[in-house]
Amino acid sequence: MDSTQLAIVALAVGAVIGGGLAALVLLALRTRDRARVEASLELPDGTRAVLQGMDEAAVVVDASLQVLAASAPAELFDMHEGSSLPGEELRAVVRAARRAARPESATLRLRRGVEQRLVTARASVITPRLTLIVIRDITEHERVEQMRRDFVSNTSHELKTPVGAITLLAEAIDSAADDPDQVRRFAARLSAEASRLGQLTSRIMNLSRLQSADDLTELRDVSVDEVVAAAIESQSIAADAAGIAIVRGGARGAYVRGDVQVLTEAIGNLVANAVAYSPPGAQVGVGVKADDRVVEIAVTDRGIGIPEGDQERVFERFYRADQARSRRTGGTGLGLSIVKHAVQRHGGEVELWSRPGRGSTFTVRLSVVEPPENTLVKGSRRTKPKKQKNKSKPKAARDVAPTKGDPS
Structure with a gap:
């Protein structure tokens, strides 16, 4: 082998050895950098941006369970950057994930403001010193x-x-x-x-x-007077049989946008309840109050009233505050639930006032609309055709002036 060939071989061997050494040096540098990142408390690039884009509560905590970054919803659970992770149960989930080196989940209760919420918490280790926690509120579900x-x-x-x-x-x-x-x-x-x-x-x-998710289909401008009259008429026989007078008072000429059958059934249910829970010889009042924005339809009785502890539940399906009396009167326990959902489907609300021994008042609030062209509210330029007197008006219903103040 001449000198030229020896030189070429030497250069090749040197290149191989140099390349190997270079590769070893590069691997060592990468290993060192990875270990340095894992040992540090610095967040990976983009972590805060990702958290801020999340709709669920999420935080990144360090080994001492200090919050390093948090999404906006996490603040509702009192999780802020620099604060300690709240709740021993939540802390236990993080510790379990770190011990097992795999994601851990649990269902638990966390305080959000002044209330306790049911949540699922999932902890995932992202580096040996950093843990991601995602919290999903499942209370409503x-x-x-x-x-x-x-x-x-x-x-x-x-x-x-x-x-x-x-x-x-x-x-x-x-x-x-x-x-x-x-x-x-x-x-x-x-x-x-x-x-x-x-x-x-x-x-x-x-x-x-x-x-159901379907919208109401029979929508039109509905006369509140028509709804109230039909609701009273539907309960006139039961009221006469119980010796109870239904008294109608308040404003006239108000209109709402809605389904007349659904609204009539809702008000009819309130009147039926008032009749069923009133003593013989009592009166049930149906009053209407309206302004340029809202119309209120209040049904008042002087019956047994509803205990405060039951008032939050009377709109639930099949719930009866007085089981024995409801059975005797043939109640299904669905009337008030129908009222609530009917009013909500019309964008309104229903409110209850009640005191045991003094009676109850259910008030339905709905948004008013302009009367149709051929009708008129008192004081406007349009006139409303006069109607013939209804000679078949139920004996149980009378008109009186509206009363003010609470039903007591």
Whole structure:
């Protein structure tokens, strides 16, 4: 091998050795940099930007559980940069994730302001010293799920009662076929139970329709006077039978945008409740107050009233403040729930005032609209055609001047 060839071989060997050394040096530098990053408390680039773009509460904490970065929703749970991670249960989730070196999740309760919220917390280790925690508020989801389970359970229970009664009465009629008086008595009870079953089924369907995502389809400008008159008329027979007078007072000529059938049923349910829970000889008041923005329809009774502890729940499906009385009056426990959802579907609200022994007032508030062209509110230039007096006006309903102040 001549000198030229030896030189080429030497250069090749040197290049190989040099390249290997260079690769080893580069690997060592990268390992050192990675170890330095992992050992530091510096956040990876873009971490804060990612957190600020999140709709859920999320924070990054260090090994001592100090918050280094937080999303905006996390501040509602009192998690701010520089603060200590709140809640021992949440801290335990982080420690478990760090020990296992894998994401850990748990369902727990965290304080948000003055209330406790049900949340799911997931902790993920992003470096040996940094942990990401994502918190999802599931309070409303759990509430809706519980309502769904209660609805299915309560509906099944409520339907079993009249169905079972109808079955027994049918058997009783068959057994008493030779006794006309007994047959008539059982037949009357059978008819009552069938009516109750039909009413319950109808109300369940109405409530389901009101709770569906579909918009109301029969919308038009609705006369509040028409709604109130129809609601009172629907309860006039029950009121006469109980010796209760329904008194109508307040403003006239107000209009709202809505479904007349749905609104009439809602106000009719309030009147029916007032009649059912009033003593014989009492009065039920239906008053209307309106301004240029809102119309209020208040139904007042002087009945037994509702205890304060039950007032938050009376609008729930199948909930009855007085179970025994509701059974006697044939109540389904769905009337007030229908009222709430009907009013909400019209963009309004319903409010309850009640005191045990002094009675209750349910007030429905809806947005007013301009009257149609061929009608007129008192004081405007348009005139409203005169109507013939309604000679068939129910005896249980009378007009009186509106009263002011609370129903007490």
